[in-house]
Structure formats: structure tokens, C-alpha cells
Amino acid sequence: GAVVASLLAGAGVGRVEVRDGGQVRPWDVAPGGLPAESIGERRDTAARRMVRQAAPGRPPRQSPAEGDGADLSLVIIAPRDGLDAYAPAPSAAEELLASGTPHLYAGVIEGTGVVGPLVLPGTTACAECLFRQRADRDPTWPRMLAQWRSGQSRHVPACDLALSTSVAGLAAGHALTFLDGGPSACSGVRHTASVPGFEWLSSPIWPHPSCSCGAGVSVKGDRLTVAEKPHATMAG
Helix, strand or coil, X not given: CHXXXXXXXXXXXXXXXXXXCCECCHHHECCCCECXXXXXXXXXXXHHHHHHHHCCCCCCXXXXXXXXXXXXXXXXXXXXXXXXXXXXXXXXXXXXXXXXXCEEEEEEXXXXXXXXXXXXXCCCCCHHHHHXXXXXXXXXXXXXXXXXXXXXXXXXXXXXXXXXXXXXXXXXXXXXXXXXXCCCCCECEEEEEECCCCCXXXXXXXXXXXXXXXXXXXXXXXXXXXCCCCCCCCCC
């Protein structure tokens, strides 16, 4: 998240807010990311300093209180736990959907990087649509996902540095395209790449007609039963 934020600030985005929790740990340190001297500091404080350093000369901005994101043009959800990007919990984005705030998912799980979908509330597929699609194709998916979440260990998951940096760059690029008013290739699409090949593959994410987000009301045809193209990702 800190790398994405600093890339956006360095590219000229006027307002970049960082929301994170906890303290910087040794495994958070990475080239182009949080520096070693930030270990022990609050993650949000260290990331905001990175943002300021990426755009020198700008006056410091006071961070607003936590809210529903209604005053933001785009929210990038880049969780440390890659499962929350690969299979995002619909409840985590309820306020963003209610406020109509566009949001983009990005993260790394095991050896797979994920960017997308970019959710345009009421227009493109949301996290609930993604969950329902997968459950339609595989009835065991809800149970498998629950097992993954309940069985997660407390150790820090391995993360390939080159892959995570690639994910951050691609996420920032799609975010800039969207903020500039251009058509984003992440709208209703998920991009994935896995080590060691690093080949980015795309899969469409269709709105689900049973989802309460409303994006599925215009879905026509039997899109939900069409299998996605094979792509490198985690098993299941």
C-alpha cells in the first residue's frame, strides 16, 4: 500500500491519503517501500511520510478521520493479507458501495499477484458479485474460503519482492488512468500473474444478477455459467 501511495503522489495526484494499522515490522521493509528506520513506527505515519517525500514542495495535509470514503475519487484496497485481495470479503466494502466510491483491489497471495477488479458501484461487478460467481461455478467455494480464513497461521506469509513491486506498479497505473478520466482495463476485470513466469493474464468479472449492488440488473445471457479462461493462480 505504501508503495502504491508514493507512486500516485510522485505522479502528481494532489491528495493521497493512507489508512493502515499497526506498527512497521522488519518484514515490511523493502526497496522502494518503507525504510528500515521506520521499524517500530506507526504504519500510517511512515507511509504518509513516504507520500510527502515522493512529492516534495507540497504543504503537509492533515489526514481526515476514518469515514465511508464519500469524499474520495478512488480507494485502493491493498491488504497485507493477500487473501483479502484474491477473495475480498463483501462486508469490507459495504460503505464504499453505499457512498458510490470507486475502489480497486490489489495484493499478493502466495506466489500470485492480483490487480482488480476496479469496482464502479452500480455499474461493474463488486466483491459480492465475485464471490457469487465463484460459488455458482464451484458450490464448495464458500466452505473452502471459510477454511482458509479460519485456518490461517500467525506467521508472516512469504511474498516475492519483484511480484509485489509489479503489483504496486500496475495498480498505480490503472488508478492513474481512472483518475485521468480514461477507460481503465481493470473495470470488471481481474489481472493475475504468478512467479516465476510473471505473465499477466486477464479474466472478466461479470455483475451477478442476484447481487444487491445493482450492477447485475443489465446482465444479459448466461454469462455466469461460462468458465473463466485458465489462469495462473492459487488452487481452488
